[in-house]
Amino acid sequence: MSVRYGLLTLLRDHGPQSCAQLAGRLQVPRPRLLAELDRLVASGTVVEAGPNASRGRRRSPLVELNPGLRLAAIDLDARSVGVEVTDGRLRAVASHSEHCDIRTGPANVLGRVTQILDKIRAEGHFTRLDAIGIGLPGPVSFREGIPVSPPIMPGWDRHPVRDVLSEEHGCPVAVDNDVNVMTLGEQHSGVARTVDNLIFVKIGSGIGCGVQIDGRIYRGAAGCAGDIGHIQVDADGPVCSCGNVGCLEALFSREALTHHAAEYAVDGNRSPMLAELLAAKGCLTARDVADGAAAGDAVCIGLVRTGGRRVGQVLAGLVSFMNPSMIVIGGDLADLGHILLAELRSVVYQRSLPLATGDLPIVLSELGGRAGVVGAAVLASELAYGDTV
Amino acid sequence: MSVRYGLLTLLRDHGPQSCAQLAGRLQVPRPRLLAELDRLVASGTVVEAGPNASRGRRRSPLVELNPGLRLAAIDLDARSVGVEVTDGRLRAVASHSEHCDIRTGPANVLGRVTQILDKIRAEGHFTRLDAIGIGLPGPVSFREGIPVSPPIMPGWDRHPVRDVLSEEHGCPVAVDNDVNVMTLGEQHSGVARTVDNLIFVKIGSGIGCGVQIDGRIYRGAAGCAGDIGHIQVDADGPVCSCGNVGCLEALFSREALTHHAAEYAVDGNRSPMLAELLAAKGCLTARDVADGAAAGDAVCIGLVRTGGRRVGQVLAGLVSFMNPSMIVIGGDLADLGHILLAELRSVVYQRSLPLATGDLPIVLSELGGRAGVVGAAVLASELAYGDTV
Missing domain, CATH: 1.10.10.10 (Winged helix-like DNA-binding domain superfamily/Winged helix DNA-binding domain)
Known part of the structure; x- marks a missing residue:
């Protein structure tokens, strides 16, 4: 350092x-x-x-x-964009978020990001930016500042995100995948503040994790460390979008969960609650399952528990391998809350080495939906303050 | 540094x-x-x-x-002790190995180590040692220099190995578990010389791995990183010595392999070759299975393949998680050679992320049985040359 x-x-x-x-x-x-x-x-x-x-x-x-330092934090999701401009101490001076479909392509999405930043500038919150940090919902070559074959971002493959934003705004730009960025946020300002060796698990439309070793994001030889969504958890499981069988993501993710919930809803005898919701709204969300579980609906509780068990199976192996100091669960599906956490913990504590779990907290994200934008600000500051991240 | x-x-x-x-x-x-x-x-x-x-x-x-620098490398195994005295450049000036049962306890085994070193000193190979490195076949608290609840080393739990040897020989001593030590050896003088992020898998009486990140051994929060032998690979598998079901070690290790080989041997129709060997010797070894596989015995080939598939299952997940630059397979059972390697590779290449396996060599150890003693010399040198390992 x-x-x-x-x-x-x-x-x-x-x-x-x-x-x-x-x-x-x-x-x-x-x-x-x-x-x-x-x-x-x-x-x-x-x-x-x-x-x-x-x-x-x-x-x-x-x-x-200098109180005039300005960093921009950009959190791109499949369906939204969050922008925050902070001072050098990462305190927000302006923020904005809105619906934005990542599938409309980089020209459109990054153009919108630039419009938002221009508007914040016009409002007098900054004259120039010192650095930008941006998280993308897909694999990123951190060194090159580009997304690489991102499955849910058509048109973005190898798009020069870093260079486009850097030229547009006249400042250095760091691009990383959303999970690494959330891990940075949670480690800087969230529940993992005192922790050096961390696994941050994001459960949402997919499942991925950020790995932090000795206080730094670990990216691996090709930059794809932490991609745990396609670890096999059931050799007799369903075929996954990747072509393999029984991947973690195929069994538990936002889509898998709502799909299973809808199956139970159609069979109204199993969960009258889900059946009613489906009839009323025409579709079900992860939130519905979370609410159902909180209200004591047995089918919803069962769905959450099964999911927790699947994630726990994978984490149990990773705990034995990496012996981390903490595991943080984040992403949309962390909203499933303590039922998810309890099941996941029970599998890890039962299956991993006692020495590795003796002092291992497994907790929910403290920053929740803000982890991405907080982490992007940290990423920008690491760039501005001169360290290689 | x-x-x-x-x-x-x-x-x-x-x-x-x-x-x-x-x-x-x-x-x-x-x-x-x-x-x-x-x-x-x-x-x-x-x-x-x-x-x-x-x-x-x-x-x-x-x-x-100084050509007079002397380091001692000690490789303790369940059933043998290897001692090598090297100069400062890790070139052997004297070496000795012999049968030694680790279960006879620390006083006996470390006493024998001291006798061997005293004999090498008496032969004029050194007057004083600059450092000692020693690998033990069980979990070690590296910081304290003691074994911690080692399953196959009765009487050794928390025995002050470092302090005993240091007092006896008047030099600093570093104690680590055998897998970490072999990883150091392979990285310094073996097949992984140019590699920064390495998984070294030892397959012998148990299965464990050494993890090297950014050129340094990664030990984890409690020092037990790499303990992958009890990751579950078959939910319907046999009960393991740890009490859980379907652990990797319960399905593939020296003991599991010879046990399965003996079962097939008893049913002589399946493998007349194993049946003959069993009748002649009264027991079967991993070497017999390796020889059988090399000679084309279908049962032996099947046993090796099944084992390779099990190890591959676990490694596939770890590759997606860690995205290492290389995997090295060592330990006794690496003698099962290319049939083992082929099966293991095929599972990893099929199941892990393409981005993580695109440039991932999975190879056999180059140092073989010498990895432990070579690594112990590296460990001693790191101590003598003043870095925290």
């Missing part, structure tokens, strides 16, 4: 500080710190914090991030 | 070098390098390499590791 990065992230996370505090926290010699601070003040990234600058004889001013 | 460690490991791996070469390879400023070299020469760790020391006008001597 460079002194520059250490210094800027301390100011990001802890606000104004004295040189003595910074030197102590970073454990670097004071002269080296002061030299770096001089450079950062000269470039305008860091400023002396006004009120304490001239207190008493011993001049020991606080320094802080 | 410290300059000291970088410098000493360069001299370990590439022999005598000039200061210019070292500065170039380490990419540190020359004054900083020279200051560190001065310290290392003063302490006797590094010496000027004789022949080139005074060549011509421009004095640019080569430096090298």
Whole structure:
């Protein structure tokens, strides 16, 4: 970790500080710190914090991030776009989200992102951006800043997302997949703040996980680490969209869950509640199943439990392999809540090595739907503050 | 990585070098390098390499590791002990191996290790050791240097292996589990030399793996990462010694293989070859199955294939999760060779993400039975050269 990065992230996370505090926290010699601070003040990234600058004889001013720093965080989902502009300390100064179909292609979606940013600029929230972080719902080559064969993003394959946004907005841009971005968010501002080795599981239209090792996102040799949705959990299971049989995603995901719920609803004797809802609305959502489970509907509870067991089966193996410090469950289907969590935990605690589970919290995401945009801001700050992510 | 460690490991791996070469390879400023070299020469760790020391006008001597440095590598197995004393460049100066039953307890086994080292010392191969590295066949708390609840090592639980050996031989000692040690060996001197993200699978009396991330052994939150032997591969499988059902180890390991081979041998019609061997020797070994498979015995080939498929099932999931750069198969059962490898590969290539397997070699260990002792020497050198492993 460079002194520059250490210094800027301390100011990001802890606000104004004295040189003595910074030197102590970073454990670097004071002269080296002061030299770096001089450079950062000269470039305008860091400023002396006004009120304490001239207190008493011993001049020991606080320094802080320039309040004018601006980062843009963009969270693209299959069906929505969230944009947040923050200051250097990741505090939102403006935000906007709206419906947006990722399938309308990159020109349309990124064009809309630019319109939103232009509008925020026009409202006076910034004049220029220092960095942009963006999460995409598909595999991404982080190094190249492009999506690679993303299954639910027709027209996006190898589209130069980083370069397009960078040229448009005149600042560096980091592109990552949504799960890695959510993991960054949860680790920075969520339930995993104190954790170094983390698995963040996103359960939504698919299932994927972010892996953090020694405090950094681990991407793997080809950048596709964490793609656990197609691990086989039932050799006699249904055929998956990938062509294999019994993949985790084929058995439990938003689509699989609503599909199974609709089957039970049609057979009205099994769950009169789901049958009524289906008759009234014409379709069922994961939310309906969650509500049903919360209301004690046995079929809904059964669906959630079965799903939890499937995810638990996969996680049990990964826990034995990786021996993480924490597992966080996020994504839409985390709304299924404690019934999901209880079943998943019971499988992991039963099947994994006792030594690996003795001190292993398995918890729901604290940031929920905000994990993506929070993580994208962290991603932007890591780029602006000069570390390779 | 410290300059000291970088410098000493360069001299370990590439022999005598000039200061210019070292500065170039380490990419540190020359004054900083020279200051560190001065310290290392003063302490006797590094010496000027004789022949080139005074060549011509421009004095640019080569430096090298003190030829008198001595490291001890100890490879403890369930049934054998291997000891090697090497110079600072990990070249063996003396070695010894013998039968030794780990179940006779730490006082006996470590006492025997000390006798062997004393004998090598008496033969004049060293006067003092700079460090000892030792691998144990069970879970180890690396930080404390002790085995923790090792299933096949009665009497060893929390025995202070590090402190006992350190006191006895007056040098620092690093203790790790055998699979991590073999992984170190394979990465340093074996087939994985150029690889940063590695899974090394040991298939023997149990199944475990060593995980290397960004060039370093990854141990996990509680130090038990890589313990994949109890991942479930068949929900209807046999009960495992751990109490769960259908664990990988319960379906494929030295014991499981010879047990199944004996079943087929008793039913002589299935494999007359195994039946004959069993009648002649009274028991069957993994070697017999390997020989049978090599000779074309259908039952033996089937046993090896089934085993490979089981291991492949687990690895397929781990490949999707970790996206490693290479998988190395080692341990006794790697002797089952290319039939095992072919089956295992076919499952991984079929089931894992194409992006993760596109460029993924799955290969047999190059060091074979020497991986443990080679890795223990690397472990000792990492300790002696001042890095935290």
